[in-house]
Amino acid sequence: MTLLSNGTGAGTGTDTSSDTVVPSYVLDSWWTPGEGAHAQRVLDASTGAEVARVSSDGLDLAAVVAHARTVGQASLGELTFHQRAILLKKLGQYLGGVKEELYELSARTGATRYDSMVDIDGGIGVLFTLSSKGRREMPNSQVYIDGDVEALSRDGSFSGQHIYTRIPGVACQINAFNFPVWGMLEKLAPAFIAGVPTIVKPATPTGYLTEAVVRHILASGILPAGSLQLISGSARDLIDHLDYRDLVAFTGSAGTARSLKAHPNVVEGGVRFTSETDSLNAAILGPDAAAGTAEFDAYVASVVTEMTSKAGQKCTSIRRLIVPAGRRDQVVAAVSERMARRVTIGDPRAEGVTMGPLASTGQRDEVLASVSRLIDGGGRIVMGSVDAPTGTDPEGAFVAPILLAFHDPESPAVHEIEAFGPVASIIEYTDLDHAIALAARGGGSLVTTVATHHPDVARTLVLGIAAHHGRVLMLDRVDARSSTGHGSPVPHLVHGGPGRAGGSEELGGIRSVLHHMQRTAIQGSPDMLTAITGEWHTGAAVRTGIHPFRKSLAELRVGDQTQGGPRVVTLADITAFAEATGDKFYAHTDAAAAAANPFFPGIVAHGYLLVSWAAGLFVDAAPGPVLANSGLEKLRFVTPVSPGDSIRVTLTAKRITPRETDEYGEVCWDAVLHNQNDEVVASYDVLTLVAKE
Template identity: 85%
Template sequence: MTLLSTGTIVPSYVLDSWWTPADGSRTQLVLDASTGEEVASVSSEGLDLGDVVEHARTVGQASLGRLTFHQRAILLKRLAQYLSGVKEELYTLSARTGATRYDSMVDIDGGIGVLFTLSSKGRREMPNSQVYVDGDVEALSRDGSFSGQHIYTRIPGVACQINAFNFPVWGMLEKFAPAFIAGVPSVVKPASPTGYLTEAVVRHIIASGILPPGTLQLVSGSARDLIDHLDYRDLVAFTGSAGTARVLKAHPNVVEGGVRFTSETDSLNAAILGPDATKGTAEFDAYVASAVTEMTSKAGQKCTSIRRLIVPAGRLDEIVAAVAERVERRVRVGDPRADGVTMGPLASLDQRREVLSSVARLVEGGGRIVMGSTDAPAGADPNGAFVGPLLLAFDDADSPAVHEIEAFGPVASIIEYTDLDHAVSLAALGGGSLVATVATHDPNVARALVLGIAAHHGRVLMLDRVDARSSTGHGAPVPHLVHGGPGRAGGSEELGGIRSVLHHMQRTAIQGSPDMLTAITGQWHTGAVVQHGIHPFRKSLAVLRVGDQVQGGPRTVSLADITAFAEATGDRFYAHTDAEAAAANPFFPGIVAHGYLLVSWAAGLFVDAAPGPVLANSGLERLRFVTPVSPGDSIRVTLTAKRITPRETEDYGEVCWDAVLHNQNDEVVASYDVLTLVSKN
């Protein structure tokens, strides 16, 4: 696929076709971050964003609505595999944004990694259906005829994703992936300075032919009146400055119209060095390495970069020297396409001016530059957006500037704390952050700091000698965990595994009879209709149905049985072997049967032993022992097909069976879920 040629207008992809503005439209010029050369221009002038939204709500919703969670997850995996094959082309284009190859890997490979991870989690943790059941059923009547259940279903609108300039690939894919699995079409609006890289990814996605119609649309240029066309059915996920977020959140359709709005904004992330992490320790070295990495990776243009180094009193000069030595030894600023360069320019000249302006404000607020210079790095192209790594020290750790001004580039500040409580209070002055690092090998220090700062942060990295090499790092959000933070960080969450999928869904409490709950959720509820006849273990997934049931027993338990089980297993707990001690236990009437003996016997009462569709038992879940069983009591078992989950890419699926043991008095003895793998045919 050919890269954009110089002077090209970056197109939009809307209504399942490519669109460019008419000749003579107003455009914004986009320049190469290192050389200042023209890369392309962008404009959305003349684009009817109302049509874009309507296309997503109709065509996109319809095409995604025909698929289950698993089917969408499989398409996401195919897409990740496809994009993995075109990475080299994307790396080449990414260099024009100022990204080094390592930076590009973080952005491009990281974005593809989100697709792989969300695909895997979607298939493992969600049902192969279109309804996600949340929590246990709530009994609302004595006789079991009326119950409640929480479910999630997809929102019926569009997910509008407004992304920042610093991660043109990851920023798009980390929002697109959970929306897609949820079944919600996306309209992507990338930042103009780097949106041409986003366009290249979308071009490949469309060329792959993997996505259903209406699933993904791209708006290159201004979002203009996009939110004017949204209502309570829709969602806006914004990444960018707090100022822009405030403007968007004040839109009447958000304030009054119910548009869901999530934001990830400014963040003065902190890294706290524990008092035990002295020079020469692994924790000290890891702290310094993390500080330098976060200042220079993506030229410090990461919402998760460390902005405040919080260190023990009297240690400031020592840490400044260590950071400066590492920068001198490992960092070379320049055009990322040149050999040996480890840090590129900022994304644009506008961004360079903004960073230097913020540095000037930090100095005015009490900071002094102790490493680096605001002058352009030696040998850098004067037309490029270059700024070298800068470290400022504040003698007054409580200075408002260090806790309020974010220079979104290769800039950090260092302050000292007097004790752990002071360190916690300094971290909290950031007003809410995405992430903090605590470098210590002392469990007491770790506990005090984390419990103190956790409520102010979305994520806390514990860094010590054990995980220093395996850690993904301070600035690396992972799709398995929440990315977001309170306060000035935006107050929202992105990623977090299946949580991020549920952000695109509506939780609803449904109330009704067991039969109605079963029909809606696809999961059998106690009291719903059951079917007897052919043993369900003789049924493949093609004929097995939720509610298929088998009963077994009764079987009487003797003292000899209990004694034999105790001897065979070595489980001679006194409640099973010592009548006097068992009788003294307030929970037991005397010697009682082992719970695991009863579960084992239950299997013997419901299993059909001959080879058939059931391939294996893959586990038990939710096991509860309710009523003790004494010698002379009998048990019977009822096994009901509760949930059936075919695997899209295999010739088998998983069946969850509701198992309940009763005694001769119809009291529940135990309840649990049995998991089996069953052939499709």
């Protein structure tokens, strides 16, 4: 099956010369097609001048895939999650030093300085965010544990654990034309941390900017061999060479996504396929957000920003303005006034320009054709014009911002036709249920903004539309200035949506890393689970002798254990703790009230008293490798302790996480308190910072 293009045609015809063809980077070297190859011309979006030519004729895609599966898998497999995350940070720092050159090139795509910042700085920001989260939220190992151990036998000899390990193939990333830098880096970052090599296929109209970024990445020397390859031009039969080991992450049109999803290797061969596609995103103006309120002003500002940022060429742009009945004219007037005051259309390299052209004349023609269809479907233009903006180059791909109004909010056109440019439509709702129904008519969207300061309105709208969307932005007077905006996916949160939006998700912090890994349930004895996961499981072998607090990270091993106690608890101890802390809860101070409590046999010891005593029972007090206690996790009080009872503690090294850039690491200790009857009193994890040497 032929792999369809994920971008609009960039130019006029083909050329047989390969002298200026944008190269591909495959098999760890640059590649260009031979003489006679057909190359597509790519034009400057503002002037129509030729920028580059693109061709992949003759490229051996089977060899590209094989190289990723062998060389790329091997080089990435030598590294831990933390080591890969640190390389991403270094890469982000390097690219930050060359971004001015990228801005200059980005202007040729029609992007303004602000547009380029969203694309270039946004992409670099993903590298930093994923690097940070990878080091903070993942172990410094090659296995990621998912959830707690599941006991499968009464005596503890047989248990289950879910783990994630990287998929053994390649992540093929097919990107759209509108974000040639962010689109690549937001997919590369999680795949890289997971340890999966990447093949990038950018859209032809702006792929020359992606190639420039890849060239800088390679010049940095940071990434291991085989971890990144670039296909400039058509990817043709790429999916023919993939199987269940591999993943395809597609961004582009819904039609192309459907074609790719239908490939036999996806349907029958098990290729993992995710897509982020067309989306008729909405912005709902709450009934309380009347003209003059901060919410109304924030709503109008958001609409103007989303219609003009990247000339409206964003999958997250606002396409449908859903406003209360009787409020339409106010919104149109406010949007028109702000648009006239703040937006200047032209070549983004010219002083004062705030909105550039579309990415290509082909894209311009598609947008204007969609506007014509919206008019035929019942819309009328209430702001803007289909005529070329005054003063712009006729060879450029310029379109003025256009707002259409629909008298019938149920018109199929407004909920089905997306003009992928500076175009939006406005409709009115009668009540909140109607607003919810209208938002849902988009058939699944990436994002909707709800502008309201009324908690009940917010709750009703969000609960009504959440299942139809991947993200909902709540916009009011409190967050209007700090909000990242309707159209800005952030790497911490998932980006995607159901239905028409593609049905998949990207980003979302460590979730995006796990998309490139396989979750597997492993079953076995505690010793086998410990050996596989690198984390000590209750019942596995332990080592005693030298106190583990005397051991540096170089000497410490999971399973190293110490015990302390017993210590008898007296009523005087309980009373003294209550007086010293001020915690005089009746279960610790009033015998009659405590005895009436269904959970206690009478006065009982404070749980925090027992935890404090436990520390005294297991701590080796002299200076040594243990530098600090950084916290407790998973603390549970299980059995009450009465005066006269005794407690003892068992402390076992559970997880050891060296920090790659520091002279210390974190050790997680399994702590369990028992009473004189061997009943568990409390259990928790102790976190300490320990020197490497």
